[in-house]
Amino acid sequence: MRRWLRPGDIALIALLLLPLAVAMPRLGGIGGPPELWLTWVGRVTGILGLAMMLLAGAVSVRVPGFDRPFGGLARLWHLHHWLGFTAFILVMLHALALGLAAVPTSLDAAVATLFPPVSHASVWLGWLAWVALVVFLAPTFDFFGQPHYQRWKRLHLVSAAALLLGLWHALLLAGEAWPWWLLGIAGLGAIAWRKGVAPARRHPYRVEELVPLARGVVELVLRPEGGGIRHEAGQFVYLSPLDESLSDGRGEEHPYTIASAPSDSRLRIGIKDLGDASHALQTVTPETRVLVEGPYGEFFGRRFPERDMLWLGGGIGITPFVGGARDLAVGAGAERHAHLFYLAHDPERAYYREELEGIAETQEAFAFTQHYSRERGRLDEAFLREHCPDFTEREIYLCGPPAMNAHLQRLLTDQGVPASRIHSEVFDFL
Amino acid sequence: MNMHKIAYSVFIAFVASLLTLVSVSALSSSERDAADDEGLDPITLGELAEHDAAESCWKAIHGRVYDITDYVSNHPTDPAVILEWCGREATEGWDNKRPGVPHSARAEGMLEAYLVGRLVDEAGEPVEPEAAARSDEARNGEAADEPALLSPAEDERLHRALLGLPLDGRYRGVFGDGGEMQVNVQFDLRDGRLSNVSYRHLAYRGVDYRTLDDDEDLYPVWVQHQQLAEALEDQPLTAIFALYEPERLAEDLDGYSGATLRGNKVHSAFRDALNRGVYSWP
Numbered sequence: 139m140r141r142w143l144r145p146g147d148i149a150l151i152a153l154l155l156l157p158l159a160v161a162m163p164r165l166g167g168i169g170g171p172p173e174l175w176l177t178w179v180g181r182v183t184g185i186l187g188l189a190m191m192l193l194a195g196a197v198s199v200r201v202p203g204f205d206r207p208f209g210g211l212a213r214l215w216h217l218h219h220w221l222g223f224t225a226f227i228l229v230m231l232h233a234l235a236l237g238l239a240a241v242p243t244s245l246d247a248a249v250a251t252l253f254p255p256v257s258h259a260s261v262w263l264g265w266l267a268w269v270a271l272v273v274f275l276a277p278t279f280d281f282f283g284q285p286h287y288q289r290w291k292r293l294h295l296v297s298a299a300a301l302l303l304g305l306w307h308a309l310l311l312a313g314e315a316w317p318w319w320l321l322g323i324a325g326l327g328a329i330a331w332r333k334g335v336a337p338a339r340r341h342p343y344r345v346e347e348l349v350p351l352a353r354g355v356v357e358l359v360l361r362p363e364g365g366g367i368r369h370e371a372g373q374f375v376y377l378s379p380l381d382e383s384l385s386d387g388r389g390e391e392h393p394y395t396i397a398s399a400p401s402d403s404r405l406r407i408g409i410k411d412l413g414d415a416s417h418a419l420q421t422v423t424p425e426t427r428v429l430v431e432g433p434y435g436e437f438f439g440r441r442f443p444e445r446d447m448l449w450l451g452g453g454i455g456i457t458p459f460v461g462g463a464r465d466l467a468v469g470a471g472a473e474r475h476a477h478l479f480y481l482a483h484d485p486e487r488a489y490y491r492e493e494l495e496g497i498a499e500t501q502e503a504f505a506f507t508q509h510y511s512r513e514r515g516r517l518d519e520a521f522l523r524e525h526c527p528d529f530t531e532r533e534i535y536l537c538g539p540p541a542m543n544a545h546l547q548r549l550l551t552d553q554g555v556p557a558s559r560i561h562s563e564v565f566d567f568l
Numbered sequence: 569m570n571m572h573k574i575a576y577s578v579f580i581a582f583v584a585s586l587l588t589l590v591s592v593s594a595l596s597s598s599e600r601d602a603a604d605d606e607g608l609d610p611i612t613l614g615e616l617a618e619h620d621a622a623e624s625c626w627k628a629i630h631g632r633v634y635d636i637t638d639y640v641s642n643h644p645t646d647p648a649v650i651l652e653w654c655g656r657e658a659t660e661g662w663d664n665k666r667p668g669v670p671h672s673a674r675a676e677g678m679l680e681a682y683l684v685g686r687l688v689d690e691a692g693e694p695v696e697p698e699a700a701a702r703s704d705e706a707r708n709g710e711a712a713d714e715p716a717l718l719s720p721a722e723d724e725r726l727h728r729a730l731l732g733l734p735l736d737g738r739y740r741g742v743f744g745d746g747g748e749m750q751v752n753v754q755f756d757l758r759d760g761r762l763s764n765v766s767y768r769h770l771a772y773r774g775v776d777y778r779t780l781d782d783d784e785d786l787y788p789v790w791v792q793h794q795q796l797a798e799a800l801e802d803q804p805l806t807a808i809f810a811l812y813e814p815e816r817l818a819e820d821l822d823g824y825s826g827a828t829l830r831g832n833k834v835h836s837a838f839r840d841a842l843n844r845g846v847y848s849w850p
Contacts, residue, residue, distance in 0.1 A: 223575040230582040237589060240674040245593040247677025252586065254673050272579070279576050 142558070146207030150217070153324070154193055157317040158185045164313050173239045180235030187228030188304050188318075191271075194221035195301050195325030199332055202367070202432050211374075211434035212563045222297075226271055229304075233264070260310035263303050270300035287413075288390055298329045340378065340429035341367055343405060345422055351489035354411035355454065356420050357397060359404050360428060367430060369400055371465040372437030372458035377407065379419060381426035387415025395457040396433065397490075399464035405430065408490075410454035437563050438462060438535065445533045445559075446474050448526060450517075450546055452481035452538030458563075459537065460490050466504045467497045477505040477526045481542060484512045516545060519553060530555050536562035608632070609685035610692055613657070620655025622647065626684065627658035631694055634682040657687070657695075733760075734805065738848045740768065741841025743833045748774070751837040753797075754847075760805055765797040792818040796834055811835035 161181070168178050197208070197218045205211040233252060240248040254261050274296035277289075305322040309315050343360040350356050358377075367375065376391040392415050398406035411417045422428075437458045451459040459478050466476065478498075482488035491508060498506035507525045509517050522529045530553050536543050543562055550560055611626075611633045619626035625637045636650070643650045653661040663670045671679075687695045720726060728735050736757050743751040752769035755762050770777040770793055777790040792814070799817035800807055810816050814831030841847075 220571060223571040226575050227578045230578055234582060234585055237586075240677060243674055243677030244680070245589070245596060247674050249590055249593040250673030250676070252589070257670070275575070278572060279579070 144207055144209045144213075146209075146214075147217075149207070150193060150197070153196075153321065154186070154189050157189050157312075157321065158182065160314050160317050161185055161312065171242070173242045176235045176239035180232050180239060183228045183235060184232035184308075187225045187232055188308050189321055190221045190225035190228065191301055191304055192321040192325035194218050194225060195297065196321070196328045197221070199328035200336065200431075200434070201331070202434060205434050206436060210436040210439065210563055222275075226275060229264075229268060229271070233268070260307055263307040263310070267300050267303035267307055270296050270303060274300065295329075295333070298326065301325050301329070336431065340376075340431045341365070343428050343430050345379075345381070345424050345426050345428060346404065348422060348424060351408065352487055354420065355489055356409055358407045358409055358419070358422070358428075360407065360430070361404055363427070366405065367433055369396055369433035370436070370438065371400060371461040372396070373433035373435045373461075374437075374458075375405075375407070375430050375432030375434070378429040378431075379422055379426070380428060381423045383423055383426075384418045385414075386418040388418075390415055391429075391431065392416065393434075395437075395454075395461070397457040397460040397464070399461060399468055399470065401468050401470060402464070408454060408457040408460065412454070435563055437537070437561070439561070440533065441561075442533045442559060443474070445531065446528070447476040448529050448532040448534045449476055449478040450481065450534065450536050450538070451478065452542045453487075455537035455539065455542070456480060456490055457537075459535075460494065463494055463497045463504060463506075466501050475503050475505070477507070477529075477532070479507050479509055479517065479522070479525070481509050481511065481517055481538065484510055517549070519549060522549075529553075532559075534560045536560065540564070605631070605686050605694070608683070610688040611685040612688055612690060613695070616657075616687065617655045622651055622654075625651065625654035627653050627662075628656065628687040628695075629659050629662045629679070631687050632683055633685045633687050634679055635684045636679075636682050639678075639682060734842055735846050736849075737846030738764075739841035739844070740847045741837045741839070741844055742769070743837040743840065745833075748772075751833050753834065753837045753841060755800075755838070755841070757805060762800050762803055762805060762807065765800050767793065767797065793834065795819065796831065808835055808838045811838070 165178055165181055166174070168175050197214055200211065205214045208214040208217060237248050237252040240251040252261075256262060274293050277293060301322070305318060305326075308318050312318055342363040343366065344363060345358060346361040347359040348356055349359065369375075372395070374393050374395045377394050378389055378391045379387065380389060382388065392413075394407045394409055396405060397408045398404060409416050409419050411420055449459045449462065451457075459480075462476065463478065478494065480488060480491060480494065482491075485491070488508060488510070494506045495508075498504050505526070509521060511517070514521065526532075530550075534550060534555060536546050538546075543564070547560060547562075551557065611628075613628075616626055616628055616633060618624075619635070619637075622640055623637070624635070625640055626633055626635050628634075640647055640650055665671050689695050718726075725735055734757055736759065738754065738756050740752065740754045742749050742753075748771065749769060750772055752767065753765065754768050755765040757763075767778065770790065775786060777786065777793065780787045780790055795818035796811065796814060799810075811831040811834050814834075817831070
């Protein structure tokens with residue numbers, strides 16, 4: 139986990155506080171009788187809530203590279219998630235506080251504050267925005283069971299309506315409109331970009347080869363039709379296959395990690411059968427076209443470049459390390475030593491193993507250790523220390539199934555490795 | 569506890585609170601009905617009109633009369649905005665906090681605390697806001713109800729009009745120059761004498777003299793103009809010609825300010841008011 143502030147966070151906080159700072163002189167003090175401070179709380183939560191909603195929209199823009207000041211797309215996604223939910227909570231506190239502020243006057247006044255005659259359009263716009271929030275958050279709350287990914291994504295577009303209505307609500311009530319125009323353009327502009335402009339700017343590739351690695355795992359070798367993308371080791375892309383014969387996921391975008399070195403003229407992507415779309419990709423037709431958007435993330439982002447690295451990969455989570463090792467194999471990016479532990483159930487599931495062993499034989503900067511849980515059970519401290527005595531001193535990168543990640547986090551933390559030196563980038567539901 | 573659970577809990581708590589608030593309010597309903605009004609003191613437009621200043625400010629809003637004297641200083645705007653409606657039917661001002669924007673439900677709730685009675689006409693019947701606003705213009709104007717009954721021999725207004733003499737009533741007039749309105753005066757004329765002389769507007773080159781603080785350079789000019797208005801109070805209408813030599817009416821406050829009084833502008837506004845005729849009847 140990375141707990142420190144990134145440059146992007148500081149910009150985000152500044153933008154978040156801007157409307158509040160501008161409105162502050164009008165809000166009066168927090169002291170005084172309940173109706174006064176409740177009004178203050180109601181206004182402040184409303185201003186912060188809408189600012190967060192708009193910024194949650196703004197950070198969803200997913201322009202390649204935009205995620206780097208925030209520590210990668212996975213972290214940006216967590217920020218989006220956090221902003222969105224906090225905004226939802228704040229707008230409800232906003233309405234409740236303003237309603238309660240009128241209770242000392244009378245109960246009727248409180249109800250009429252929240253549900254005034256229809257002619258008070260500004261208040262009803264606020265309610266409509268809230269309803270839109272509830273509609274697109276409902277699947278996240280599991281009201282109707284786990285949502286289908288693509289359907290959930292489409293429903294999430296209702297957020298644009300929520301932003302628009304919320305913005306309108308604020309513009310009718312705000313003293314100074316310009317901060318809202320600024321954030322509104324950022325939030326709605328980001329959604330317009332993502333849904334309108336970005337799809338047309340994806341890079342076309344052809345499926346050159348489909349290399350079976352194990353049961354349910356293939357490596358897709360992609361040949362760029364134009365310039366293609368430029369990436370670093372361990373980054374990921376969004377891939378939309380256009381093969382008409384695909385049983386599922388045609389034209390849909392899903393995130394996959396790049397397994398090739400940046401210098402490779404082909405883009406190689408390891409794909410495990412984990413869902414309908416990745417299942418269909420196991421039999422994608424060669425020479426069909428795919429669209430690639432990216433790259434994103436900074437899996438190998440370094441906090442402590444003076445330290446050697448420990449790489450712990452398991453399952454399809456080996457792919458970023460394959461990319462890293464292939465990068466080392468061509469003599470690039472090897473300023474520090476890297477030791478990769480490959481955690482697999484048995485030799486049959488240890489795809490890429492031979493290639494990784496080969497790289498370790500020729501490259502001094504790279505060591506490779508295979509671990510089979512069928513033989514040795516879960517990876518433990520003794521095994522790590524036996525093969526890599528200084529593992530607690532290294533900068534550590536994790537990638538694997540959630541249970542493995544949790545187990546390793548615990549193991550490493552118990553050995554006194556500070557959380558700031560353990561990196562993992564989980565992109566579920568991006 | 570993750571974010572989903574917190575947000576979901578807040579959502580449920582929010583909906584529950586709203587339902588509680590709405591249902592408690594509905595169950596303890598204090599719906600206003602005609603019967604409630606019966607219990608209120610009847611107040612006529614005439615009685616209402618006696619409370620038209622900051623010292624005692626009553627207003628009729630939607631058929632009810634409120635004594636908001638104690639609230640005036642708490643109102644978020646300049647006191648002039650709220651005082652303008654004292655002593656009369658103020659529904660229009662209430663329903664147009666900004667043009668088209670009524671006061672909030674909360675303000676409505678606060679207003680009830682100042683309720684003193686219900687607005688009635690001379691016959692004791694409730695008055696609709698629009699009707700009241702119309703007759704408000706003609707307040708105290710019994711004559712307005714029965715002008716046709718007067719014979720030409722008795723109708724003094726007619727006599728004055730035929731002789732070209734100004735009628736009794738309230739007047740308003742302006743002086744404008746250089747594309748801006750500089751002076752706007754209001755005064756009442758009773759039996760040929762001036763009263764209630766006041767400035768509805770006094771500005772020059774964008775400076776509103778009525779809002780100046782007493783430490784500002786131009787403040788003495790405002791004081792001098794007030795002195796003009798005071799000097800004309802209870803004087804015959806012909807006193808306005810003294811405005812050609814304003815030093816007769818106002819004292820030079822201090823040599824330092826160098827303030828110059830433009831009595832002729834005020835005079836011009838008075839003449840404009842007379843040209844326009846009666847703004848509202850006494």
